[in-house]
Structure formats: C-alpha cells, structure tokens
Amino acid sequence: xKASKQIFAIAILIAAVSCSRTGEGxxxxxxxxxxxxxxxxAVVKDAYVRLKAGPSDSTQDLDHLRRGAVxxxxxxxxxxxxDATKPDxxxxxxxxxxxxxxxxxxVSELDIYGSQAQAEKAASAYx
Numbered sequence: 001x002k003a004s005k006q007i008f009a010i011a012i013l014i015a016a017v018s019c020s021r022t023g024e025g026x027x028x029x030x031x032x033x034x035x036x037x038x039x040x041x042a043v044v045k046d047a048y049v050r051l052k053a054g055p056s057d058s059t060q061d062l063d064h065l066r067r068g069a070v071x072x073x074x075x076x077x078x079x080x081x082x083d084a085t086k087p088d089x090x091x092x093x094x095x096x097x098x099x100x101x102x103x104x105x106x107v108s109e110l111d112i113y114g115s116q117a118q119a120e121k122a123a124s125a126y127x
Contacts, residue, residue, distance in 0.1 A: 038072070039073035039074070039075070039094070040112050040113055040115075040119075041070060041071065041072055041112070041113045041115065041116050041118070042070070042071050042072075042105070042111065042112055042119065043069070043070055043110065043111045043113065043119050043122050043126060044065045044066060044067055044068065044069045044071075044105075044109065044110060044126075045067065045110060045111050045126065046067060046109045047066070048066075048067075049064065049065040049067075050063075051063040051064065051065055051096070051098050051101065051104070051105060052093075052104045052105070053103060053104070055077040055079055055093035055095075055104045056079065056093075056104075059104070062098075062101045062103040063099060063101050063103060065098060065105065067126045067127075069098075069123070070119045070120055070123050071096040071097070071098065072096065072097070073095070073096060073112070074094075074095040074096055074102070075095030076094055077092070077093045077095070078090045078092055078093075079093065091106060091107075092106070092107040093105065093107065094107060
C-alpha cells in the first residue's frame with residue numbers, strides 16, 4: 001500500500017510541474033478561420049481588383065478580377081504590413097489562378113469561405 005501512495009504522489013508532482021508556466025511570452029497563431037483540407041474559396045468583394053504577380057503592391061498586374069468572381073485559394077503568404085507604428089501587424093495575401101495565370105490578391109479584397117458551394121451562394125449577392 002505504501003508503494004502505491006508513493007507512485008500516486010510522484011504522479012501528482014509530475015503533473016503539477018508539467019503544468020506550471022515556465023516559458024515567457026505567448027504563442028501567436030496565424031489568423032486562419034478555414035480549418036478544412038484546403039485554404040478554402042474566395043469571392044472578390046471589390047468592383048475592380050488587380051491580380052498581382054507576387055504578394056506585394058509593387059509587383060506587376062497580371063489580370064483584373066470582377067466583383068462576385070469565385071476562386072479556389074492555392075497559397076497564402078504573410079507579409080509585414082509596412083506600417084512602422086504597428087510592427088507586429090501582417091498583411092495576408094492569397095495566391096489564386098485566374099484564366100491560367102497564377103497571381104496574388106490581398107485578403108482585404110476577398111471574402112473567404114470553406115467550400116465552393118458557400119462561396120458560390122455568397123457570390124450571388126455581389127452580382
């Protein structure tokens with residue numbers, strides 16, 4: 001009986017030590033509401049959106065996207081916002097394919113959905 005009490009006490013001690021906070025700071029997770037197998041689907045929400053060659057405003061325009069168009073999200077890229085007063089903020093860009101051209105669009109110009117059906121339903125409100 002004494003051995004089982006000692007094992008129990010050791011188990012409690014290990015549990016208490018493993019649950020204590022020894023690390024500094026906190027873990028910041030990337031904002032991504034889509035927890036499905038892929039990145040999801042996007043609906044263009046602005047009237048005139050430029051498809052860029054890379055995840056930056058300074059890259060070449062490849063195409064123009066129209067409000068209500070639906071695209072499958074291929075890639076995601078996080079970039080510093082460029083605002084010196086907010087060094088922890090990032091811009092999110094999504095890679096899509098439009099008429100055979102792979103390009104990038106800023107997340108603020110898109111509405112993101114978990115499935116194509118959801119995106120198509122939402123897109124009808126933009127048309």
